[in-house]
Amino acid sequence: MISSKKVLKIITGSYLFLFFGYLFLPLIFMGIVAFNSSSLPQVSPWEGFTWHWFHELSQDSRMWDALTNSLIVGVSVVCISVPIGLAAALLLTRLQLKSRDLLYALFVSPILTPGIILGISTFLFWDRAFAVMGGLWTAIVAQSTFISAYCMLLIMSRIQRFDRTQEEAAFDLGASHQQVFFKVTLPFLKPALFSSVALAFMQSFENYNTTLFAIGFEQTLPIYIGTKLRQFISPAMNALAVIFIVLTILGALIYEYRRMMERRKEAERKKQAKALKKAMAVQPVPAMQGA
Numbered sequence: 001m002i003s004s005k006k007v008l009k010i011i012t013g014s015y016l017f018l019f020f021g022y023l024f025l026p027l028i029f030m031g032i033v034a035f036n037s038s039s040l041p042q043v044s045p046w047e048g049f050t051w052h053w054f055h056e057l058s059q060d061s062r063m064w065d066a067l068t069n070s071l072i073v074g075v076s077v078v079c080i081s082v083p084i085g086l087a088a089a090l091l092l093t094r095l096q097l098k099s100r101d102l103l104y105a106l107f108v109s110p111i112l113t114p115g116i117i118l119g120i121s122t123f124l125f126w127d128r129a130f131a132v133m134g135g136l137w138t139a140i141v142a143q144s145t146f147i148s149a150y151c152m153l154l155i156m157s158r159i160q161r162f163d164r165t166q167e168e169a170a171f172d173l174g175a176s177h178q179q180v181f182f183k184v185t186l187p188f189l190k191p192a193l194f195s196s197v198a199l200a201f202m203q204s205f206e207n208y209n210t211t212l213f214a215i216g217f218e219q220t221l222p223i224y225i226g227t228k229l230r231q232f233i234s235p236a237m238n239a240l241a242v243i244f245i246v247l248t249i250l251g252a253l254i255y256e257y258r259r260m261m262e263r264r265k266e267a268e269r270k271k272q273a274k275a276l277k278k279a280m281a282v283q284p285v286p287a288m289q290g291a
Contacts, residue, residue: 084151
């Protein structure tokens with residue numbers, strides 16, 4: 001008779017197998033299609049190994065223009081959203097008024113607003129009020145309205161663990177507000193700021209709905225891919241997906257390697273500090289000499 005633990009183990013293993021298969025099998029098939037010489041995106045029949053679709057992708061000038069636009073928009077959104085998120089997080093964590101809850105709801109509201117509404121409203125506002133046609137600028141503004149809220153929430157989760165007595169001690173020692181911010185507060189928030197930069201860039205780079213309605217006649221990479229897939233499903237798009245998968249895996253490996261090295265250095269520092277403390281504890285105390 002099978003025990004309940006073994007049944008639970010079988011069910012858990014089957015679920016994990018199906019779950020990861022559901023996640024990774026489409027990526028595996030997509031990678032196979034990118035190397036199939038067939039002009040149609042298919043795994044079977046296999047017509048031969050080829051690099052043709054990667055070469056075709058490299059010769060696509062519209063793709064390079066869309067990628068350039070995505071990078072410009074992404075970097076600009078980072079430069080706008082992270083400072084706004086930092087300022088909002090500092091304000092909400094230090095404001096002691098009853099209006100803080102109202103301000104919090106106001107700052108978070110862009111996240112709850114559909115991206116289509118953000119894109120259309122931004123496009124119409126700049127077009128009607130300032131006669132600015134849709135383009136990269138309107139896409140940057142539209143994305144920054146909700147990405148800055150993500151940055152604010154991320155920084156707030158870090159700053160709520162900050163001990164403000166460190167700032168008070170710095171003020172007591174004669175430091176100015178600028179020195180306290182750059183020497184005490186900002187170094188503590190550095191991990192959250194780096195995470196906000198990565199989050200803002202990735203949110204901007206992959207955004208489709210808001211950008212589509214705000215950018216006018218320009219194209220970013222997600223819009224270019226969507227347009228290309230509506231016209232004809234080319235295996236070159238699979239080649240582009242393979243490139244992004246490889247870059248993502250490399251980035252994850254580099255991040256894990258650096259984190260492993262930091263942990264190893266931290267462990268060595270603790271080991272050295274422990275050894276030094278032990279050596280000082282066993283060191284004989286010199287005898288007191290009489291006057």
